[in-house]
Amino acid sequence: MDEIRxxxxxxxxxxxxxxxxxxxxxxxxxxxxxxxxxxxGVLRVVLALEGExxxxxxxxxxxxxxxxxxFAESKTYPxxxxxxxxxxxxxxxxxxxxxVLAVEKLMGxxxxxxxxxxxxxxxxxxxxxxxxxxxxTHALDIGAMxxxxxxxxxxxxxxxxxxxxxxxxxxxxxxxxxxxxxxxPDGFIEKCREFCNIFPQKAKDYDDLILKNRIxxxxxxxxxxxxxxxxxxxxxxxxxxxxxGVKWDIRVSEPYGVYDKVEWEMAVExxxxxxxxxxVRLKEMRESCKICQQCLDFLEKDDSGEFRAKVPKxxxxxxxxxxxxxxxxxxxxxxxxxxxxxxxxxxxxxxAPSFANLMSLPKMVEGALVADVIAAIGSIDVVLxxxxx
Amino acid sequence: xxxxxxxxxxxxxxxxxxxxxCVAYGTLAERKVCGHIQxxxxxxxxxxxxxxxxxxxxxxxxxxxDITPSEVDKPVFILAPVLAVAxxxxxxxxxxxxxxxxxxxxxxxxxxxxxxxxVLYLFAVASFSVYSIVLGGxxxxxxxxxxxxxxxxxxxxxxxxxxxxSIMGVIMLAGSFSLTDIVHAQKHWWFVLTxxxxxxxxxxxxxxxxxxxxxxxxEAESELVGxxxxxxxxxxxxxxxxxxxxxxxxxxxxxxxxxLGGWNPPFAFLSFIPGIIWFLIKLFFIFFTLLWxxxxxxxxxxxxxxxxxxxxxxxxxxxxxVATAGVMLWMHRI
Numbered sequence: 215m216d217e218i219r220x221x222x223x224x225x226x227x228x229x230x231x232x233x234x235x236x237x238x239x240x241x242x243x244x245x246x247x248x249x250x251x252x253x254x255g256v257l258r259v260v261l262a263l264e265g266e267x268x269x270x271x272x273x274x275x276x277x278x279x280x281x282x283x284x285f286a287e288s289k290t291y292p293x294x295x296x297x298x299x300x301x302x303x304x305x306x307x308x309x310x311x312x313x314v315l316a317v318e319k320l321m322g323x324x325x326x327x328x329x330x331x332x333x334x335x336x337x338x339x340x341x342x343x344x345x346x347x348x349x350x351t352h353a354l355d356i357g358a359m360x361x362x363x364x365x366x367x368x369x370x371x372x373x374x375x376x377x378x379x380x381x382x383x384x385x386x387x388x389x390x391x392x393x394x395x396x397x398x399p400d401g402f403i404e405k406c407r408e409f410c411n412i413f414p415q416k417a418k419d420y421d422d423l424i425l426k427n428r429i430x431x432x433x434x435x436x437x438x439x440x441x442x443x444x445x446x447x448x449x450x451x452x453x454x455x456x457x458x459g460v461k462w463d464i465r466v467s468e469p470y471g472v473y474d475k476v477e478w479e480m481a482v483e484x485x486x487x488x489x490x491x492x493x494v495r496l497k498e499m500r501e502s503c504k505i506c507q508q509c510l511d512f513l514e515k516d517d518s519g520e521f522r523a524k525v526p527k528x529x530x531x532x533x534x535x536x537x538x539x540x541x542x543x544x545x546x547x548x549x550x551x552x553x554x555x556x557x558x559x560x561x562x563x564x565x566a567p568s569f570a571n572l573m574s575l576p577k578m579v580e581g582a583l584v585a586d587v588i589a590a591i592g593s594i595d596v597v598l599x600x601x602x603x
Numbered sequence: 604x605x606x607x608x609x610x611x612x613x614x615x616x617x618x619x620x621x622x623x624x625c626v627a628y629g630t631l632a633e634r635k636v637c638g639h640i641q642x643x644x645x646x647x648x649x650x651x652x653x654x655x656x657x658x659x660x661x662x663x664x665x666x667x668x669d670i671t672p673s674e675v676d677k678p679v680f681i682l683a684p685v686l687a688v689a690x691x692x693x694x695x696x697x698x699x700x701x702x703x704x705x706x707x708x709x710x711x712x713x714x715x716x717x718x719x720x721x722v723l724y725l726f727a728v729a730s731f732s733v734y735s736i737v738l739g740g741x742x743x744x745x746x747x748x749x750x751x752x753x754x755x756x757x758x759x760x761x762x763x764x765x766x767x768x769s770i771m772g773v774i775m776l777a778g779s780f781s782l783t784d785i786v787h788a789q790k791h792w793w794f795v796l797t798x799x800x801x802x803x804x805x806x807x808x809x810x811x812x813x814x815x816x817x818x819x820x821x822e823a824e825s826e827l828v829g830x831x832x833x834x835x836x837x838x839x840x841x842x843x844x845x846x847x848x849x850x851x852x853x854x855x856x857x858x859x860x861x862x863l864g865g866w867n868p869p870f871a872f873l874s875f876i877p878g879i880i881w882f883l884i885k886l887f888f889i890f891f892t893l894l895w896x897x898x899x900x901x902x903x904x905x906x907x908x909x910x911x912x913x914x915x916x917x918x919x920x921x922x923x924x925v926a927t928a929g930v931m932l933w934m935h936r937i
Contacts, residue, residue: 364641433901433902
């Protein structure tokens, strides 16, 4: 505590002395999590506080560790697919996508165009639903509860679409090595089109509530700053790094699926703060909606019905290794597989975006206030299922 | 003399019942309004359209286990929730609900105690509310409640200043500290028209005093888990909520008296409707505004809240006083 000088009445009359002389102050350690309303699961952040200001941050993870990478070594390739759903459990399609891409690369399978379009459509719907859940919880953390329910209203529509396609709403396991599990059901395209048409109007509701709200701006602008360079050094990826002005999106730099065939724009903001990351995700949702529309246009006309490539009954990739990555809603999701020629992976490594992104948190909240930690955690959008694996 | 005692006791009972009903249905109103704002319908299973929900809530809380954590400072821990409920109940007594009515040959004023310094009394009593939060946070002997208590101490002290200053304009115009006189002074012009800035500042400061969004930092659940009441359960926890909603009723009632003309009808030709109805309409209007704000806005950060109070609201309310005084002097000269 700094010295504060002032006049004090003593036996010798008025004497100037340090008023804080007898005051003992020390840092207070606060456990935020693993059970805390805003740590989005079982994240534990230990904060050293001086008043409300943060002196030190330490992140403890592992409360949700299920040993997926080791688990993969005892599962055949198709058997591991449903496990990937449980990584980032709110964007299961994107997780599937990363895995099947890696296996296909290993085996050199060419996926039919229709399957590619279906996959892209699903991946983009997933991105919208994941970003909706992010916006909902992020706004809730900052205190705007109404946004939360608006977002869930639209997310419900997407989950209904997933249910139509594969019967599951959350852990979908719809992708297969070489394509997808089955063709789109009747009526799906109309229903999806309906969603894509009304979504931009619905998204305006969220903007009306917070986009220009003075309190929202005060809470997010210039909060939890991280420069593009620092972000890259810490392995930040996805919308979080694009909020720091880095033009890096796997969909552009290493296009997979049909991202090179559809028209869309990469969302980049230069703000480096929570607000910039918020704007990036808002724009991404709208761009995803555009991509969905174009995918639907193709799927409507296409009648090839080829939703899966011819793949051997027993998946037995040749000896070798492959790395494939996709732009998951949270950032770069990569699967690195080493095959020894058997039906099971010899080694499988998952590059989980949330895990890498979380490492930027201490940098972001240096010297910030307790309330900023909440905003920062929200803005990098972590899902603990993916962090701990 | 006996008649006076009986009348006062009856008035007290009626007022107590009224406040408690307001509080109970305030919670229901909160959930219903919030539900409709959020595209839901709110509670609807208990009784017709969920009308018995407050009863169900009360019963549930009553039968919950009352946990007193082992490390707490027991007497203070028990005292804090009591202090939360007492101030609003004390305050409601000086609020005039309407002009006097004549019953059985007695002229009965619709106020329990028509004190000539009612406004001062109100603020004196209201400032007790901060003790419940600070003591609750301190006695819990836990980190999050402590932070909540600290925040609220700073917040409530700064906003009480602003709250007090925001109504000075009204008092200068009415020339009295008595709520009845202030209402009488608004026969033709409500003070919301002559003191618009004062009214706005009052609403903002009252929201902060009530610890409601966007100023609900002491109990910001996303940061401080439950804030000062994290360690409380059962009826002790319910007492904090009773206190909060009773405070809302008082703040709305005071707002209606000071700025919205109390029991005066908006237009003279509407005076066939009894004054008390007008008063209640205005009271619930302000109450609704408080709910509306809560469900539409995010939360401020602690330092922003203090900056807002000291750098903007306080100078503004001082400016309001000076401007009011200047205009009054000028009018007087003419």
